[in-house]
Amino acid sequence: MGSIWRRMFPRRKAKVTPRRTAAARPPAPASTAAAPATSHAATDAPSLAQIDERFHRLVLGLPPASQDEPQPVEAALLRRLELLGARFDLRSLPRLPTVLPQLLRTLKSDEAAGAELAKLVGRDPLMVGEVMRATSTVFYRSAQPIGSLQQAVVLLGQDGLRRVITQHVMKPILQGNTGSMGHAAGGRLWGHAERCAHACAWLGRTTGCDAFEAYLAGIVRHAGTGAVVRLLDQLMPGATPPPLSAAFVRHCARLAAQLSLQAARQWELPARVLGALAECQGEVSAASSPLGRALAVADSVASLSLLVESGELPADSELAHSWPGVMPPAVLARCQRDLGQHFTATLDNA
Structure with missing residues (x-):
């Protein structure tokens, strides 16, 4: 099976194409001679798109991207993934x-x-x-x-x-995931869920959210990602994952968010939690609900924490200036420090 994937996905030189998001930082000015000292840290910070993609690659056990746009064979794989996702029985979850x-x-x-x-x-x-x-x-x-x-x-x-x-x-x-991808993914998803719940509750206090609803929203944010792991295991049983494109990973992330919301509805979670999960499927902005803002920011903070622990990003990576208009930089910086104080265990890469 591995040789088949190698023929279908020949190695190509990586091409980085940044993805624009609503929360991304504005581009740096043409001249930086008069820029304040704090701009250097903001410029060096990973983008939200990079954090999200690397987090999903870590969970799904996928190697770095070979390119941004999907190859023709990936498009066929995406269609099969979409079909399986539409038929996925949420009752199969524990x-x-x-x-x-x-x-x-x-x-x-x-x-x-x-x-x-x-x-x-x-x-x-x-x-x-x-x-x-x-x-x-x-x-x-x-x-x-x-x-x-x-x-x-x-x-x-x-x-x-x-x-x-x-x-x-x-x-x-x-x-509760099984298969070649699922075993490692389960521990990483739980590690993210604990951090996301903690960060969402922490941020929720600054935006007037109900503490428990914020905690609950954070812990179910990636429930659907486990379902996507199962679907990919069905499509690639026992195969070494190929270097799938960034677009493929983004598609997996969108499908996971949809399944998370569907599962939350089936579980009869509170209306504000459902609303926040729905908002996180799109672009979260200053106009989003307080819980939607807290959840989106907590998701990126938790993902960055796992990526730092796994060695995917430097230990001094920060997000303070990554959510302009959504979360004040000082609040976000304090949230990162608080998360670091509460979660110091090394990520299990087994």
Whole structure:
């Protein structure tokens, strides 16, 4: 199979064609003699298009692009991918606990009692185990042993319980990929999801978003990317991926975003989360919703974090000036620093 791909995709010298995005920085002026000192850092920063493409190549396990535009055989492959995507059965993704929608509605109420929450959690044995494990960690460990589910729920608090439940639900969905591409992709998708959720919640506080909706939006942002991994495994079973073009990767990213939104609708996620996911399929601007802006920026911050950890980009890469009109540079810089302080583990490239 590998030899077939080599004949179909002969190596060619890479040609870099930048892709324009709504959030891209304006071009540098013709003369930079009088430019301020901070312009050098902004000029050296990777573009949002580069970050997005490199992130998807990392997740999909694809080598660098041979060219920007797709070759004829790629067009045929894209048509098959689109057909498989249209027929993809979202029910094949790991199920969400049936108790989740009711639990999320209850958690939205500030008056929800610990006993009521414990009763709902208790209806799913796997969720019970996850909640009890969370309270045994150093972060939540109390002076007295936790002897009941209700005690554990009270110790976690509503915000802690929301996050524990969301991680319990989403981790197997994002890590549940199989095949030659899927094994490595699962760990990377989960690594991105944790960072994106954290960054989205952090940024959401500056834009007036509901903290849990922001966290939830971040963690489901690339749920559809796992589905695309499965589809590509069907199209290229056991083959060494060829150096597919940048346009091919962008098409995969668009399909993944569509599937993420479809999955979120099936899971009955909150309306503002659905709206933010829909906005992120297009160009996010200052006119977008607060959650849409926070999610788009958090996505790029999380992607950059993974790329730096994997050695794809330099450690001093920054995005402070990459979202003019969408997020203030100072806020974005603080978000990057906060993310770096919370996620220091080395990316597992296995």
